[in-house]
Amino acid sequence: MSKMTTFVPLTKLRPFKDNWRIQVKCLHSWKQNTPFAGDTFEMVLADQWGNKIHATSKRSLMQRIQRVFPIDSWGVIEHVTVTPAGGQYRTTNYKYKMVIAEDAVLSRSDLADDRIFLSLANYEEIENGTKRPAFHVIGRIHELGDVQTVQVSGEDRKRVQFRLVDAEGNNLACCLWGTYAEQLEPFTGKDQTIICLIRFAKIKEFRGELQITNAFDASRLFLNAMIPEVTHLTEKLSNDDLSVGLVQKPSLYNRNDAEIKTISEAAEATQVEICKIICTIEAIDTDWSWFYIGCNRHQKRVNKIPNVDYGRMTKKDKPLFRCEHCRSNINTVGSKFKLHLVVKDDSATCNLMLLGSVGKSIVAVDAEELWDGSYEEIEDPEILPEPILSLVGKSFCFGISITLDNVTNGSDTFVVLEVCSGDKVLTIETGSQSNSDMVTTSSTMSSRSAMMLDQISSDECPTPITKRKEDDYDLQDLTSSSKKQCIKIIKQEKTKND
Known part of the structure; x- marks a missing residue:
């Protein structure tokens, strides 16, 4: 040479x-x-x-x-x-x-040089329009939709839409076409981390929002590639606790600009967006467990290794679990919040899911403190810790994500991004009852300022309701001051009249 x-x-x-x-x-x-x-x-x-x-x-x-x-x-x-x-x-x-x-x-040439010569774009440069074409963009795939076949100029073309998220929580809309969309088909409907690298990407505007897309066949797509840039981003995302649904990063949206909607308006939304709702917790949805066992590093759910008696184990026993994100057997696991709430306002009712630190922001204690130490699956999900039961009847302002699943599939479950605060909330009327009938209490939860609106109307029953669908119920008195005290909810059987 x-x-x-x-x-x-x-x-x-x-x-x-x-x-x-x-x-x-x-x-x-x-x-x-x-x-x-x-x-x-x-x-x-x-x-x-x-x-x-x-x-x-x-x-x-x-x-x-x-x-x-x-x-x-x-x-x-x-x-x-x-x-x-x-x-x-x-x-x-x-x-x-x-x-x-x-x-x-x-x-x-016999030159040995494995560099791939990336020119990674800054998300802010893309959003403000200062980034010129011919850039490369990397991020974690969030809100991955189904691969759809649509008509373009009289021809059927495959399309997939999602959002890319960087290590700082900034996010960009992304739409891939043709063979690029087909590469993502095996990942749709699965809960796994996908780091996406698009080389020679293109920017276009769609419905008033800048969108990353492939430039016909001139782009190149890499998924979970074994390159230093992907490894570096994966480590940063893991350290920032962004691995569970990416809802623990409030910077995914500008909370000051998020519109306040009623629940019915959120349910009727026709596009992916972020908004706020002011609502009252009507019940804890006990069809779901209130926590999951997750990897302490990545916050991802882990799988039990079979043939182990987990029922006799305590926190000190440290059993082994399989973390697919770590790709190894680990014992650094613990309980993480996964609260499913039934909430209502004057317009409608919906379900909310709060993960990790977002759940802690309203419960005010760590999930580990409420956990009984058993690694076995919950036998009776209606036995709930008192701090979780006490949420029923309280009102909050939640920042929620309206995803493709809500828009296209009619899902009535919304992911909570953050428990919001702000003077703007106090000026919103909720139909028959205005916020002048509510009082605010100052609470500092998990180093975050949360807006909690306690209704003072004597008509509100303070007794927790575990199910909307239960017509008859009796509850024991909530007299214990212990955080770990669990309350057994006893259902009353209906008597059959002859």
Whole structure:
């Protein structure tokens, strides 16, 4: 191989001559058809200094070029020309593009350099419009919808929509088409972490929101790739406790700009969005356990290793669990909140789910303190710790996420992003009862300021209700002051009249 000094950096290429000699790596290649150029073979090349350039050639040269320049390989090109780069979408920011003609001399290179030359975009730059095309974006997939087939210009095309989230909790709308959407089909409907890297991404505006999408076949998609950038992001997400539904990061939305809606308005929403609702907790939905056993590092649910007697174990026994995120057997596990609440306002009733620290913000104690130490599944979900039962009848302002499942599938369960506070809440009337009939109590919960609206009407029954569907119920008196005291709810059987 020739010495590096004999190769010209891509940034030195100019149109005044065509006798350039370069050593480059093929980052991506694809076939393209345009009305002006017809069928062409396109490439993105990088040199050893990290400079990138878009290259094009006639379709007839494709096989010859691919033999020397398969993707991710290095080669040498002699006798190339450059012309001004144009068009609405450009894969690189360089002002020229390379033309590989019939007289170009192609040969392989023995340069060993595994770098992939990422130019990762900052989410804020994308959102404020300062990021130019030809960027690469990485993030964790959130709110992954189903792969749908839609009509575009009279043709059926596959499409999938989701959001990308970075380590700081910033998020971007994303929509992938065609074969890119098909790559995500195996992941739909599954609870797992997916780190997505889109190379040579494109920005477009859809319904007033900037959206990341693939630029026809010019983009390249990587899912959970074994590269340092993905590993680094995974570690940061894990350290920031963003792994359970990404609801523990309040910066997913601008809470000051979130609109306050009634429950019926949230249920009738036609697009994915963030909003606030002011509601009263009517019941704890005991169809679900109030906690799950999760990995302390990633907050993800773990699976029990079989053939172990978990019923006799205590917190000190530290049994082994399988964490698919860690991909190992671990004993650093504990109980994490997963509260399912039935809430109501004057317009309707819905279900809310609060995970992790969001649940702690209204219970005011750690899940570990309420947990009885057993790793066995709950036998009677209606036996609840007193701090959780005491939530019934209290009112809060919740910041919720309206997801694709709510919009397209009619799900009436919303994920709570944060327990909100703010003077704006006090000015909202809830129909028959205004907020002037409510008083606010100051409470500091889990180092967060939570707005709790206690209704003082004597008509409100303070007794906790565990099920909306239960018509008859009796409850024992809540007299214990112990945090770990559990209250058994005794159902009254209906007598059959002869």
